[in-house]
Amino acid sequence: MALVTAAVVVLDCAEPEKLAYFYRQLLDGEPGDTSTGHVEVRRADGIRIAFRRDGVSTPASWPRPENSLQSHLVFLVDDMDEAERRVVGLGGLPTETRDPTGPYEERGYSDPAGHPFTLRPALPTAG
Template sequence: MQMRLTAVNLDCPDPLALAAFYGKATGLPLHERSGGDFAGLVGEHGLVIGFQKVAGHRPPTWPDGEVPPQLHLDFDVDDLDGAVAELTALGASVPPGRPRPDLWRVLLDPAGHPFCVSARRGGAA
């Protein structure tokens, strides 16, 4: 048996708002079926980053872990400091604690999910 990954979905309180954040951050287009309780972005090879509405959603509380993150997304960027500045301007926040800031930066999306940005090989740190 061989499986092909087609989507990664994040629970959130407002799918369209979270899709807008990641859409601006990545440049990925909105999935044609976005609206209501689901929104998605279409990536390379048709991979969808989906956002689904969950009533009573409790965002992860990274780094304290009271509500643990179930997954996180990683993105490569050319300039770590520049990416952090742009992402916080879009609505991301920087949590306390900075494990290995020379290699990657942890941020929280507007729904509280942690995600990482790493310097692309050959890019500036």
């Protein structure tokens, strides 16, 4: 039996309900467990992310060098352009885009609360 059965990333933010809505729409998720005091989003495939209220939360300044990147999320997507339209339509902001295409293309964004994340193309599975 595995000692750890699940992991949940928890992001601090000033307005967890609003940020949960952003990620619920981005991930096609559903509201999750709130018994811990966090606002959670979960998907049927087991992906879970939660948000904790922090009244003094400030956005990260990444990718600016004066504030190092402590952590960020990476989402693998089938269609980079469609994913970008969804992110921006939900209130996310582009922070870094790269011109080259191919399996190493990635685009950086911040969510409405300023947390950094990256979109990368999902690589096709062999078979």
